[in-house]
Amino acid sequence: MSNAIDRRTFLTNSGLAALGYSTWATAPNFANAATGNVVVGTWGGDYENFLKQYVAPIAAKDGAVFVAAAGGEPARETKLLAEAKRSLASMDVVSMTTETMASVAEKGALLEISDQDIPNLKHALPQLKRPYSAPHIYSGLVIVFNPKLVPKPSSYADLWKDDYASKVGFADNMFYYNIIAAAQAHGGNPSDYEPAKKALLDIKKRSKVYPSNETTANALHTGEIGVTLMWRARAFQWAKGGIPVENVAASEGALPIVFEFGIPKFSKNIPGAKAMLNAMLDAEAQRGFATAMGYLPTVDNVELPSDLREKLDFSEEERSRFFSPDLQYMNRQRAEWLNWWKQEFLG
């Protein structure tokens, strides 16, 4: 047998080797090493269940095993920052809303990510992409109302009218978004919510505040209140659950809420975390989440059924009026606004 290599064989082998190397070199990192458990810090309940149902099986194909660390966002944020200060991370992936994610990124607690690391990121809607996180699902703040109890509102400002007196309810955990809506209705802007103070004090006597989204839903259900501010996805769930409500995007502009996923800087399984983020952006997982949870997909390669899109989505005109908050202002002022809400508005 001859060991000589002719020119054709050499070129063929070289080509195959080059192709193999380039495939290996350009393949996302997680394809090589995404094995073992990936601890995902996320909300419990439906969110956790749907992650297990729609995302975990896709991530498993890349060898990443979904392990939930469920809890509230404040506790997760606190834990992430406390651990990051000591170069530790007990979570490999964290989910947070836009402004909280921006806040922890500003404090240097997250890893930067890119389309090279997470191939499905190239499908993410450009206006939702951040260098430190992947958008997972989104919705927007709308006015949720019971048409049998109050007239259909068209703006946040309508809630200050006599037609809605004593029928307005606010969820305490939505305090910052309530403040933003009040500011929008009374001349505020993305970097100034001061007008909200007088407006909210004006409505204080004619409104009620509930500890959580669930207690607010219950108040809508019993007719104790007839209108509140909530995410459209949740309004969709409430209506599906038998609460007699409809919703409308305020003429002042709906505030979008994006649930994002990021990778803690000191994650112990970075390849696995990247595989998990990639699975979250997978078209099939995104469709499943939208159908089950009522939030909109954040990628451009998913088409929702028309009836679902009609109920969940925002029109082009509503999108053009989306309110984009100044995230830095939002995060810097959060403590002060919380104190104002607790001490002046509720106190």
Added chain:
Amino acid sequence: MYTPIFTKRGLRTSALLAPALALVLIALVLPTLILVRYSFNKFDPSELMIETITLQNYVNLFRNSYFHSVIGITISIAGLSTVSAIALGFPVAYRLARTQSRYKSVFVIATVFPLLVGNVVRAAGWMAFLGHKGFLGVLLAWFGMESDSFNLMNTWAAVFVGTLSVVLPFMILILQGVLENIDFSLEEAGANLGASPFDVFTKIIFPLALPGVSAGAVLVFILCMNAYTTPFLLGGPAFKMMAPALYQQITVAMNWPFGAALAVLLMIVTVIATIIASAVLRRASSTYK
């Protein structure tokens, strides 16, 4: 018997205590010291906190009238719940201690049963009972009363009733343990010598049960001072108590230094109030001797 530490036996005893001591040091003392240290740092929204030594958090705390009322309401809820738990728990504990019934263990389990239900579930039960169109409202409406005027949710009364229901089983169990160790022939002797039931209770039973009352009061008071779920769910967002207030500061405002100062204050107030309560009860106990 007292065993000197620096003997072979003393060292062996100390070694046996070491794991528990280490656990307390690591899980309690160390985090507390870290919290105390954080309370002297400066809050910065972009950096979380800046390490320094400042009393500003405590100054802000003492200057802010909102937190004066938070402390006042917390102490009043804790104090009233403790006194009510003693008043309501004593007769039940006495009956449990005295009963010869073969169903005694069933009664004890019935007393302990509420402890098996989590605070959140219990608060949810109260919400269903007290809330708008809840059980109480429907019942009142059934009697022709306007249920809206009896909405007890988000009130001081709701928090008091909810807190009392949490701590009452603890008080009953502690008192029952003490009352069972009292020789009830003393009671009979008192009665034989002409003491009225009231005299027997105030001059024999209660004084002898005072160590248990004292222990129960301290435990219940501490539980009430640190209550979070009940005031949060039954008191509503506007209700002012220490634990929800410091939770908000640490996890929502992310103002760890101020939250830490609040936590330190909560610890100090609890310790001082506990020392005062113990001293008062000890003095009362000694006057009976």
